[in-house]
Amino acid sequence: MNRPADRVTGPVLAPRDKGYDEERAGWQTARRHRPDLVVGAAGPADVQAAVTYAQEHGLPVGVQGTGHASAAVAAEGGVLITTARMSAVRVDADARTAWVAAGTRWDQVIDRTAPAGLAPLSGSAPRVGAVSYTLGGGLALLSRSFGYAADHVRGLDVVTADGRLRHVTQDSDPDLFWALRGGRDNFGVVTGMEIDLVPVATLFGGVLIFPVEKAAEVFGTYLQWAATVPEAMNSSIALISLPDVPAIPEPMRGRHTVHVRIACAAGDPGAGERLVAPLRAISPMLDTLGELAYADAGSIYNDPVAPGAVESGTAMLGELDAAAVRTILDLAGPHAPVPHIVELRHLGGRLAHPPAVANAVGNRDARYLLNVISRLERAGLTQIRPAHARMFEAIGPWSTGGRFLNFMNGENAAAQVRSAYNPTDHRRLTALKAVHDPANLFRLNHNIPPARGPVRD
Structure with missing residues (x-):
């Protein structure tokens, strides 16, 4: 097969080439793309060349930044565009905005914004790619206070299926701008984005x-507490099975523990102290809460940095009660055959409000996000998948039926994409897909297929 190497600055590699495996590798090691060609894009022109080549040869296109999401979409064949070389940040402190290139991680953005006392709406893991995270919605550490990261996008540079590089805004193309913010990489390869920053230098967290x-007391108290807190308070609760390894400090090593993560943007640390008093009254075995620079906020979740093999699933939930807590603890407690992380992230607040400029992010009425995460180093897929299925079936009475795109991994994720959107919005997305990518060139992803006929609401 001919290659577009003469049109690309970065590497263009086939399966037998040296460096191919390294170029296609990402954080997720459970499943990886195995494309016919992988193009290490060094800039927008390389992306254009790769998309044009794929279009001319009838090959599907996938895009990968840090590779955190490939568990759900790893595919054979086609063209994979990697964007890690496209790493750049420009900050306008006066306007409280930043321009972020396609392969930039959130920690790189934070390093540039923190000196100005500003923060992006980044998530719990600072080494996740900023652009892919935002296009999928972007559930931030401070989203109850400010909304989804996708709600704060001002403009996008994107290479569409015809190979054109376009600057898309609400004024230039409102339909495509709406679809890109929530539709992830279904409508093109975004090479850069302009985002709002928020005036947060420190928070109360840990x-x-x-x-x-x-566990039962903490979960029960947490749910009652979460129903009362203001939008400034962002939190989650997780039941975590910790491995018996030296890296885990005693007395937590090899045990199940309950973690309540806090990120309060109240400004006054004293307000955070007062708000968490009901949780502290249960006497935690470890308490790291205090004033924290936003640049150090990754320590709250302490998500793993090293690559790993992970199977996970997600569901949007409504209001929860004691029966829901019993269901979770019965299936994920110390007696469970498969070690999990089972987490509830508190939603509501600004997440429940429509953004100033509408986008495709759905399920804004959900009250909690449930994540079930299992590492393959500790159990096999033949154990993990049935265990996850049991959890999601059991929690069904409290589910809204929706899911969240950023956390949608696992065996059946591609088939569940529709559930990430409101039904009317999904129909609109398929209609716009038919306009901008009728051949479904961008399909090595959480795919939104093009509509095949008139779309009716």
Whole structure:
């Protein structure tokens, strides 16, 4: 097969080439793309050349930044565009905005914005790619306070299926701008984006860790507490099975523990102290809460940096009660055959409000996001998948039926894409897909297929 190497600055590699495996590798190691060609884009022109080549040869296109999401979409064949070389940030402190190139990680953005006392709406893991995260919605550490990251996009540079590089805004193309913010990489390869920044230099945050023997009390107190807190308070609760390895400090090593993560944007640390008092009253075994520079906010979740093999699933939930807590603890407690992380992220607040400029992010009425995460180093897929299925079936009475695109991994994720959107919005997305990518060139992803006929609401 001919290659577009003469039109590309970065590497263009086939399966037998040296460096191919390294170029296609990402954080997720459970499943990886195995494309016919992988193009290491060094800039927008390389992306254009790769998309044009794929279009001319009838090959599907995928795009990968840090590779955190490939568990759900790893595919054989086609052209994979990697964007890690496209790493750049420009900050306009006066306007409270930043321009971020396609392969930039959130920690790189934070390094540039923190000196100005500003922060992006980044998530719990600072090494995740900023652009892919935002296009999928972007559930940030401070989203209850400010909304989804996708709500704060001002403009996007994107290479569409015809190979054109376009600057898309609400004024230039409102339909495509709406679809890109929530439709992820279904409508083109975004090479850069302009985002709002928020005036947050510090927050009140950290983690409270409790022994599993207090799990029912902590979960019950947490749900009552979460129903009362203001939008400034962002939090989650997780039941975590910790491995018996030296890296885990005693007395948590090899045990189940309950983690309550806190990120309060109230400004006054004293306000955060007062708000968390009901949780502290349960006497955690570890309490790291205090004033924290936003640049250090990744320590709240302490998500793993090293690549790993992970299977996970997600569901949007409504209001929860004691029966929901019992269901979760029965299936994920110390007696469970498969070690999990089972997490509830508190939604609501600004997440429930429509953004100033509408986008495709759905399920804004959900009250909690449930994540179930299992590492393949600790159990096999033949154990993990049935265990996850049991959890999601059991929690069904409290589910809204929706899912969240950023956390949609696992065996059946591609078939669940529709559930990430409101039904009317999904129909609109398929209609716009038929306009901008009728051949479904961009399909090595959480795919939105083009409509095949008139779309009716």
